[in-house]
Amino acid sequence: MTTTVITIYSNDTPMSGDTTGEPVLIAGAGPVGMTTALALHARGVEATILEAESEDRDRSGSRAIYVHGSTLRTLERIHPGLGTDLVDEGLVWPTRRTLFRGKEVFDRTYDSPGGSGDIPHFTSIPQVVTEEYMHDALDEAGIDIHWDAEVDTLETSPTGVHVETADGREWVGEFLVGADGGGSTVRKEIGANFEGDQSENAFIIADVGEVGDDPLPLERVFHYDAPEADGRNVLLVPFTGGWRLDIQCIEGDDPDELSSDERMREFVRDIMGERYEDNLQWVSSYYFLQVMADTFVDEHRRVLLAGEAAHLLAPFGARGMNSGIADADEAASAIAAAINAQTDAVIRDEIELYAARREKAAEFNLNAAGQALEYLQGGNPVTILRKEAAAALADHFETAGEWLDDAPYGPHGTPPIVSTGNY
Ligand SMILES: Cc1cc2nc3c(=O)[nH]c(=O)nc-3n(C[C@H](O)[C@H](O)[C@H](O)COP(=O)(O)OP(=O)(O)OC[C@H]3O[C@@H](n4cnc5c(N)ncnc54)[C@H](O)[C@@H]3O)c2cc1C
Known part of the structure; x- marks a missing residue:
């Protein structure tokens, strides 16, 4: 399918530099949204990132310090140098x-x-530093973040997604990845609900x-x-x-x-x-909430939830950001395959396979984090x-x-x- 992607402004006055021709929209510039954009770029697919907050926002708190070796390898694969930069910057206790x-x-x-390879079993680094390296990687790849662009509403159809941001701008794409965190608007807009409990x-x-x-x-x-x-x-x-x-x-x-x-x-x-x-x-x-969305995709298979928009886990075992980055890589893989697909049925199949894989992974991770939580609460x-x-x-x-x-x-x-x- 070929789709012309346009950005429309509510006052009908195009603002220079904001019109995009990319087939994929990403809601959220956290680690998962940024990884999705890099993973798509590595597969030859460009994306537009819409981020609710301003560029000068404060992302304090070390949060996802424990970055697994598999995550470092994923980041290195989709943007050579990114995984090893985090290794150089992080520490292995x-x-x-x-x-x-x-x-x-x-x-x-x-x-x-850390083991004997270039990529250790893990590295310990504040999330804000990981995100800084991801921003640099986006710059190197020529991917912009549209700041102050909060996804407000969206409509999906069998051929794509139409998004309106809170500032009244409208965006269309073939696919949308909802990487807009635990309070995800995208999740609510596709009618998905969190199920689970709390510590x-x-x-x-x-x-x-x-x-x-x-x-x-x-x-x-x-x-x-x-x-x-x-x-x-x-x-x-x-x-x-x-x-x-x-x-x-x-x-x-x-x-x-x-x-x-x-x-x-x-x-x-x-x-x-x-x-x-x-x-x-x-x-x-x-x-800590232990919840996952009851579906990771919309009815038309054009919206994919990833990271905390799809699941929230207690941090024991460090599965939050790590599994979100795995979601991002698999979402990019599914979308790249779907964009090249010749039939609508194959498009649906690729996106459904993403949902099947990542819903199963989230169940597994929820169960693992839940066992840790139950043990700790004692x-x-x-x-x-x-x-x-x-x-x-x-x-x-x-x-x-x-x-x-x-x-x-x-x-x-x-x-x-x-x-x-x-x-
Ligand atoms: C105390 C603590 C410790 C943790 N430790 C670990 C750990 O050791 N290892 C680990 O893997 N994980 C850990 N985590 C979890 C990790 O921090 C999260 O999993 C990770 O930040 C999730 O990334 P994300 O991109 O999905 O969501 P977020 O980081 O929440 O990013 C979502 C982005 O979407 C934006 N956004 C929100 N709404 C909209 C909208 N409507 N439109 C556009 N943009 C929007 C937000 O501004 C934000 O930039 C920890 C978390 C906490 C709180």
Whole structure:
């Protein structure tokens, strides 16, 4: 199908430089929207990104610090240099350590924690830095972001999508990728709904800047029922330039009170040492949603949801941005195939295959993050007993300590590959 793509302005006065001829619209310039544009470009398909916020927006908070090796390889494949730039900028912490009520139960340091290839098993880097590199990659690829262009309404038909942004402008394309985050307008406009639940406890998440003198060793530390946090679970993860501090609230906690500046300074002092006390950079509290859309595509197979527009996961196991980037790559692959297809049935098939694959992946990831969350919330008496027994045995059996070290992140493994069901 050949489609002329135009941008129409409500006042009928074309604004120079904004008219696009690209066949794909992308809502949202988060990591998923930007990856979608790069992955389409790598397949010879150009896209227009519509972003609600302004170019000078603040994207503070380290958020998706744990970038999996598979994500780095995807980024390197679609934009050579992007994956390795993130590797150069990020850090690979060599040590995993776990404590249980003040007592160390596991401590392991790896000689080559990232493995032996160019792309390590993971890198630890603030999301805002990853996004900066993605912006540079978009510039290199000649892809513009249309800022202050909030998708407001959309209509789909068997041949394409018509979008109106809040400023009254209208845009048309053959396909639209909804990468507009958890509150996605695109999701609502295609009539898809989130289904799932929410964590029982709140989590306080803070970024603490690195100190020059006597810095903490580069260890990922999980502390069960930490005495320094009055019996709450604490996770400490280093990233380039700082530390992520997660504190899990317990029954009766008021997350607002606990995340106040004064209380957080106390936590930082008690957990990390006095020298870190003045380095608190960002604090937020969350109840984590565990939800996915009941469909990832519209009725005409012209709109594809990706990333947090399609699913929200608790961050244990770091499946949020990582799985969103996998969605982006697969959405681009499906659209590139659909654009070259000679029949409407093949177009539908490509988009439906995207939905089948990524809905299955989201189910898998939700289940994995859900297991981690259930384990961490620890209300189940059997889980409590298992933790206590493992802690008691850890001095004698390394596997007991290793289990305690591993369990907070949920099961390992990646989603199964889903085919059309044909043999
Ligand atoms: C505390 C915390 C820790 C996390 N840790 C990890 C981790 O270690 N690893 C990991 O993989 N993930 C992690 N995540 C999840 C990760 O941050 C998200 O999965 C990721 O940001 C989702 O990217 P996205 O592009 O789908 O959505 P977003 O980053 O939310 O981007 C959506 C974009 O769409 C724009 N937008 C919204 N509405 C509209 C509209 N109507 N029209 C146009 N544009 C619109 C928004 O302004 C935004 O730019 C964490 C999240 C949190 C909160």
